[in-house]
Amino acid sequence: MPATPSNPDGPTDPTAAPTTAPTTALTADRSFDILIIGGGAAGITTAALLRGKTKCTIAIVDPATTHSYQPGWTLVGAGIFTLEQTTRAEATLIPNGVEWIKQAAATFEPDHNTVVLADGTRLAYRYLIACPGLQLDWGKIEGLTETLGRNGVCSNYRGDLAAYTWQYIRNFEGGRMIFTQPPMPIKCPGAPQKIAYLAADHLRRTNKRAGAEIEFCTALDALFGVGYFIPALKAAMQDHAIAVNYKTTLKAIDGPAKKAIFAVTAPDGTITEAIRAFDMIHVTPPQSAPDVLKTSPIANAAGFVEVHQATMQHVKFSNIFALGDAASTPNSKTAAAVRMQAPVLVRNLIAAMNAQPLTAAYDGYGSCPLTTAYGKIVLAEFTYGGKVTPSFPLDPRKPRYSGWLLKSKFLPFLYWNMMLKGNEFDIGHKERSFADAA
Known part of the structure; x- marks a missing residue:
């Protein structure tokens, strides 16, 4: 197991680029401080957050040239959105200063801090973030x-x-x-x-x-x-x-x-x-988890990247983190989960770079705006263990027009203009109880 890179002279400045090279016995074609596998919601959001907090060299590996707001596809199927409203060119979303490698990952070699791409290119990393989504x-x-x-x-x-x-x-x-x-x-x-x-x-x-x-x-x-x-x-x-x-x-x-x-x-x-x-x-x-993960040393028996459900750090390889649909965390696989996971992962990764304890914790938050009719939403928000944690002091079981506005107007704006640009946003979900109707 590769140890978390550390500084024998004490904590380093997390905004500075690391100087320790990857510990690898194999020759790599290129090397990055942070390598992100997947350029979907999780990969772009995490890269944007990191770009604002560190001067590390960062690369995103993803062959897709189009990025989609997938939660909007239900509304495309219902005649509310057009497909064009749910898509952007991937190139327009890659954060400044982050390199985009238009290839697919083929093999993970965590013992050598290396990922092999589909074209045979070997990429070395100091830290790996795996978020290739679901298959x-x-x-x-x-x-x-x-x-x-x-x-x-x-x-x-x-x-x-x-x-x-x-x-x-x-x-x-x-x-x-x-x-x-x-x-x-x-x-x-x-x-x-x-x-x-x-x-x-x-x-x-x-x-x-x-x-x-x-x-x-x-x-x-x-x-x-x-x-x-x-x-x-x-x-x-x-x-x-x-x-x-x-x-x-x-x-x-x-x-x-x-x-x-x-x-x-x-x-x-x-x-x-x-x-x-x-x-x-x-x-x-x-x-299911992507085939490339199922056969890799970083996956559990089900094929998902095996991480601690609070810190998002791998249970075995301490310089590997994961989030989003491909992570083993037992939460609902939604964009809302990614929005809450990414800041936790970034804080803990920077702590790992500094040889400090990982104190940020993801609570399992997920959100599912359940569209029960045109203009009506049951806004389900919950955390690990099925705890009901609404962001608003309203009974979430009641279908509301306000939820429809959230789903059709605010959440797409939040996704494109805040989340993918590295702006953290949380109204403040918390556990609440509501009286049952008589």
Whole structure:
């Protein structure tokens, strides 16, 4: 295990560039003080925060040339945003003074403080920040890749397909709509049901609801991971007359025949096959850690970068940190989590550079604005252990228009203009209790 680089003469100035070279027995093509794997929300936010606090050499490794505000894709699928409103050129977001290496990471060599890129380039580092996000495993559903974007098979989990979702909802004239949710982990666990609510609400507003049969098929045994919000979501399902099928996992799709095959798990564990015809189906794909992590020494058995859930530091390699969807922290995988993780990671990384204790702690905060209708949001905020921690002194179980404004107006502004530019923002979430309605 490489030791955290230290200064025998005492703490160093965290704003100065480190002078100790990486401890590596292998020849590297290039070397950086801090190497960030992933240029999504986590990578850009962390780089921007670091650029304002240190003179270290920093590089971001990511081949993508387009950066997307993925929380906005549900609203693209509902006709509120265009895809163009959710995208920017990656080059415009790389912080000044940070080098962008347009390659994919292929191999992690933590014993040598080295990452090998897809083109064979070897990059050495003093500190590594791993945040490559989640991998969408479309191929795990038989027949899905061949029919995506055709035959009424939609998904808001790919930006270029979200407009197709809206096309089908807008033009729907009757029949069966199915919305699916796979086993965890997935990005934004509330997103699969948000689009079901919005579709039902649109049909109601356009007097087409009577001709539609809507089902929500989830591989889970509950609508949400934090029980406090489940009654509000059940009420939304009932209000929209959406049938909920638990422990029902999509396994295959025959697009031309418009049939979906599900594995249904009974309470006694028995699994049976169910075939459901559809006119439109919105698929949330299975998701996992990227393959490059699954086979690496920095990952746990599930393939995620194994870090301490409070400090974001690796449990074995003390000069490695991770955040975002690829980290092993047991929080909801949302942009809101990244917004709170990044400042903690940066403070602790700088402390590690200074050979000081890591005192900053991430509390597991996540936020999921659950869109239960056009103009209505159940704003779920919570921390580790399912503690309900709203930012506002309002009962978060009640759908509110203020939450809609937050989701559709303020959060995109916060993302592009504050978070990705390294500006810390926290209204001050805290644990609160609210009386149940009589």
